[in-house]
Structure formats: structure tokens, C-alpha cells
Amino acid sequence: MGRVAFVAYGAAVSAQRMPAAEVPVSVELVRRLVAEQRPDLAGLAVSVLANGWDNLVCRLGERLLVRLPRRAMAAELVEHEQRWLPELAPRLPLPVPAPMFVGRPALGYPWSWSIVPYLPGHVAAEKPPVSPAAAAVALGGFLAALHTPAPPDAPPHTSRGIPLPRRAEGVAEQLARLDDRSRRVAAAGLWQAVLDVPGWPGPPQWLHGDLHPANILVHRGELSAVVDFGDLTAGDPAGDLSVAWMLFDAEHRARFRAAYGAADDHTWQRARGWALVLALVFVTFSADNPTMAGIGERTLDAVLS
Known part of the structure; x- marks a missing residue:
């Protein structure tokens, strides 16, 4: 790697x-x-x-x-x-x-x-796939296979797979730390909008729990593996789907969603909300980690565009 x-x-x-x-x-x-x-x-x-x-x-x-x-x-x-x-x-x-x-x-x-x-491979945060279209289809298909009903003894998690409103305190703190007022206002508006979206109505689904471009490998130009499942948990699949804003532009997010095949509008809106949540975390808590800070900046731009 x-x-x-x-x-x-x-x-x-x-x-x-x-x-x-x-x-x-x-x-x-x-x-x-x-x-x-x-x-x-x-x-x-x-x-x-x-x-x-x-x-x-x-x-x-x-x-x-x-x-x-x-x-x-x-x-x-x-x-x-x-x-x-x-x-x-x-x-x-x-x-x-x-x-x-x-x-x-x-x-x-x-x-x-x-x-x-x-x-083998490099993390996608450093070496993106050569074909975003192929990567969108591959990653959408991967999550479709992973996101199935989890058993009752699946590992619990305090901050992933949970209803978005339970992240409100952290989001408020992180919004206050954004220096750019226009981004802060736009992010606050988006956050308020996603809080009104209905939550996940189905059974808890298996989730990777920490899916971002530094946990995705690219080998010989192609998306080749997904790693670091320590935060594996069950809950709302929207958290994992937030990777679409971290890795793809609007055109390829649409390909990713089509390949996934099971993201209704409410789930997709919550996924955008999760992308905002994680972008704020990466931006405000990665001063010594340029890779994660870069993911945060790109994701924040994507969710606010």
C-alpha cells in the first residue's frame, strides 16, 4: 500500500x-x-x-x-x-x-x-480511481451487498448508524469552528434541513461504519478493496452512503446511487446529512492529518454545492 x-x-x-x-x-x-x-x-x-x-x-x-x-x-x-x-x-x-x-x-x-x-494498493484519498464511473458502480454494488439486516448481536456504536439528531451537539460545536462565515451559514442551513428528514424505518442494516476514501484501496487504477472494519455496526445505511460525496462528483454520485439501487429520497437526503457531519469532523479535527483534512474540505464543498 x-x-x-x-x-x-x-x-x-x-x-x-x-x-x-x-x-x-x-x-x-x-x-x-x-x-x-x-x-x-x-x-x-x-x-x-x-x-x-x-x-x-x-x-x-x-x-x-x-x-x-x-x-x-x-x-x-x-x-x-x-x-x-x-x-x-x-x-x-x-x-x-x-x-x-x-x-x-x-x-x-x-x-x-x-x-x-x-x-495491495494506495488509499483512494491519495490515488483516486482512474475511472470514477467504474468505481461508482463497484462501490455502490459493494454497499448493496453489505447493507443487509444485521443480527441482534451486531456490534453497537455510539456515533455511527444512529439517528442524525443525536449528532446535533457535535455539529453545533464544529460549525462554530468554521472560519468562513458563508460556509458556516450554508452548512447550518443544510443541517437544519436534514434534521427534518424522516429517519430510517427499516431493521438495522450492516454498516462499515467508517467508510471514507482513506479506507478504500485503489490498485492499478481500479477500486480494489475496502479496509478497516473496526467500526462495523448496524443501523441506518445512510451513514455509509455519505461516501458518495467524499469520492464522487454529482454525475458519478448518480451512478453510485443507481448501482446501490435501494436509496430512496429520504435515505439519500440523510446520506448527504451524514456527509456534512463527517466533513465537519474531518475539517475541524485533522490539523495534523493532511489526508483527512483534505477529505473534509472536498466533502464539505460537495455537500454545499
């Missing part, structure tokens, strides 16, 4: 300093865990791909990655992927990093860890 691949594999969106690891993590620990629990892989080279807010991610040979949580909160998110991605992956039309092996706590390390396939 490209130089910003750490974003797709667990780096947080924030202007704060990266929190310290709650337990020591290192290449040597990865080597020892692999040697103890997967001795058949012990001869493969180990090197750091990313040391993000939540995970140490290492290459393991040419075709594998090791994902090692460095904080308790991240360990819970990794468990979501371990539990659900092997079940969801077979019916999804794009590759996802479903764990191939779930490691157990050992050697003083307290949490489960994963070996996942290495998915």
Missing part, C-alpha cells in the same frame, strides 16, 4: 497527539507471537507498515499483515473484525481484510491479534 496506508489500518482522525501504547508493542513481539502460535510462518520477514493510534501493523512476508492492538479500545474493535468479517467477506464483491488467523494473548501481551491478507 501507499505512504498513507496507515490511515486505512487504524490511525485516528484527530489533531491530538498520538496516545501512548498501553502495552509495549514491537516487531520483536510480533516475531515471538508468530513463532509461538504460527510456527509455519515464523521464517517470514517482519517489518513495520504503520504504528497508528490504535494498532501496530506489520508486514509478514509478501502476502500477510499482522495487526496488533496497542490500546484496550482498539482491541475491542479488532475483535469485531475477527468475529464478523469471516462471515461477511464471502458475500462481498470486493476484498476485505478478513482475519486468516486469530492470535491469542501470550508472552505478556493481553489481547487477541490478527493475521490478515495484505491487500
Whole structure:
């Protein structure tokens, strides 16, 4: 993957300093865990791909990655992927990093860890697909396959998949931080409009939960994989559909919506509202992350145009 691949594999969106690891993590620990629990892989080279807010991610040979949580909160998110991605992956039309092996706590390390396939490519935030039309069809089809009724024990989430009005306090704070008055007024008007849109009437749907162009990979010009399912949850599918404003212009948003096939007008309006919510988060909390700040700026322009 490209130089910003750490974003797709667990780096947080924030202007704060990266929190310290709650337990020591290192290449040597990865080597020892692999040697103890997967001795058949012990001869493969180990090197750091990313040391993000939540995970140490290492290459393991040419075709594998090791994902090692460095904080308790991240360990819970990794468990979501371990539990659900092997079940969801077979019916999804794009590759996802479903764990191939779930490691157990050992050697003083307290949490489960994963070996996942290495998915080649660059994040779409840095290298957009060559054909936006083909990417719109591919991503719309991917979400159509993912967005199916979720079981009662799907992971809950406090900020994704929820009714839009529950994001109102954060939106108000973030609107106040926009320096451009004209954008602030336009965004406030849009926000008030989407608050009047009826909520999701159906059963909770499976959601990626954190779908943006830094969690989408492009390889050889084509949209090739969707990664980082730690926020996997269930609820209103409009949250995931907000990616249409992050990645596509108006023409290709229409192609994306057609490929998805199940977004009525209310769902589409809520998706635009979610795009606004996330754009404000990315713009106001990414001072040290140019990739996410750029996504926020582009998305805010798109939803206000």
C-alpha cells in the first residue's frame, strides 16, 4: 500500500497527539507471537507498515499483515473484525481484510491479534480511481451487498448508524469552528434541513461504519478493496452512503446511487446529512492529518454545492 496506508489500518482522525501504547508493542513481539502460535510462518520477514493510534501493523512476508492492538479500545474493535468479517467477506464483491488467523494473548501481551491478507494498493484519498464511473458502480454494488439486516448481536456504536439528531451537539460545536462565515451559514442551513428528514424505518442494516476514501484501496487504477472494519455496526445505511460525496462528483454520485439501487429520497437526503457531519469532523479535527483534512474540505464543498 501507499505512504498513507496507515490511515486505512487504524490511525485516528484527530489533531491530538498520538496516545501512548498501553502495552509495549514491537516487531520483536510480533516475531515471538508468530513463532509461538504460527510456527509455519515464523521464517517470514517482519517489518513495520504503520504504528497508528490504535494498532501496530506489520508486514509478514509478501502476502500477510499482522495487526496488533496497542490500546484496550482498539482491541475491542479488532475483535469485531475477527468475529464478523469471516462471515461477511464471502458475500462481498470486493476484498476485505478478513482475519486468516486469530492470535491469542501470550508472552505478556493481553489481547487477541490478527493475521490478515495484505491487500495491495494506495488509499483512494491519495490515488483516486482512474475511472470514477467504474468505481461508482463497484462501490455502490459493494454497499448493496453489505447493507443487509444485521443480527441482534451486531456490534453497537455510539456515533455511527444512529439517528442524525443525536449528532446535533457535535455539529453545533464544529460549525462554530468554521472560519468562513458563508460556509458556516450554508452548512447550518443544510443541517437544519436534514434534521427534518424522516429517519430510517427499516431493521438495522450492516454498516462499515467508517467508510471514507482513506479506507478504500485503489490498485492499478481500479477500486480494489475496502479496509478497516473496526467500526462495523448496524443501523441506518445512510451513514455509509455519505461516501458518495467524499469520492464522487454529482454525475458519478448518480451512478453510485443507481448501482446501490435501494436509496430512496429520504435515505439519500440523510446520506448527504451524514456527509456534512463527517466533513465537519474531518475539517475541524485533522490539523495534523493532511489526508483527512483534505477529505473534509472536498466533502464539505460537495455537500454545499
